[in-house]
Amino acid sequence: MKKIAILTLAVALGSFFITSCGGNADKKATSEKQETVKQTTPEKKVEKTFVANIENGKKVYNKVCVACHMTGVAGAPALKDKERWTEIAQKDMKTLHEDAINGFTGKHGVMPPKGTCTDCSEQDLYDAVAYMLKTAGVTAKE
Ligand code: HEC
Missing domain, CATH: 1.20.5 (Single alpha-helices involved in coiled-coils or other helix-helix interfaces)
Known part of the structure; x- marks a missing residue:
């Protein structure tokens, strides 16, 4: 037992x-x-939902993005180049935001990660992208 x-x-x-x-x-x-x-x-995937602050976007653009995106240096789409921006706006806002964060290599050139602004937050970059689209006169879907 x-x-x-x-x-x-x-x-x-x-x-x-x-x-x-x-x-x-x-x-x-x-x-x-x-x-x-x-x-x-x-690559960084953005999960959060952002609301654009255009005023802040303008500041960030004028501090960093302007270097390439004003006249179109190194293949960057100049803000007045509506044709290029119309094509870019075919992508949704989330993709454009992620491309701004991670960098993006397209057929025109190389967009460096964060547009070289290492101390820009994800919100700063979202705002800058929104400002650029608005100034170029295009709208990307959310
Ligand atoms: C050193 C130059 C440079 C700087 C600075 C720069 N960009 Fe760019 N950016 C580029 C180039 C070049 C392209 C186009 C790449 C292509 O389409 O071949 C681009 C494309 C883009 C696109 C379109 C991406 C896509 O998916 O088509 C966005 C959005 C963008 N930049 C946002 C920004 C923002 C926001 C800043 C500032 C924080 C910035 N860029 C700073 C060079 C730059």
Whole structure:
């Protein structure tokens, strides 16, 4: 009788360890999967919803973006180039915001990440993009 009790206990303990190990292995697999996802998509994806502050956008534009976007240096679309901006506005606001944050290489040239403004926040960049679209006279969908 005692033997059976010990055996039952051993079996119970054994299956407990197996299930708990199994659980950990699952968790590890999941975190590895997340790691892979992170590695294949290193670019910043914007999850937050932003509301444009055009006044701030103007300040940011005049401080940084103006260097390339006023006259169209290095293949940048000049603000008065409505044709280019009409094409750009085909993309939605979220994509344009992400391109401003991460940088963007198109057929005309290279837009550096954050337009080289390392201390610009995501909000600053959103505002600047909104200001530029407005000044160019185009509207991108949200
Ligand atoms: C060093 C020059 C440079 C600076 C500074 C710069 N840009 Fe650009 N930007 C570019 C170039 C070049 C392109 C066009 C890339 C192409 O279409 O080939 C571009 C394109 C863009 C686009 C369109 C992206 C798209 O998906 O078509 C947006 C939006 C933009 N810039 C926003 C900004 C903002 C906001 C700033 C300031 C914070 C800024 N840029 C500063 C060079 C610059």
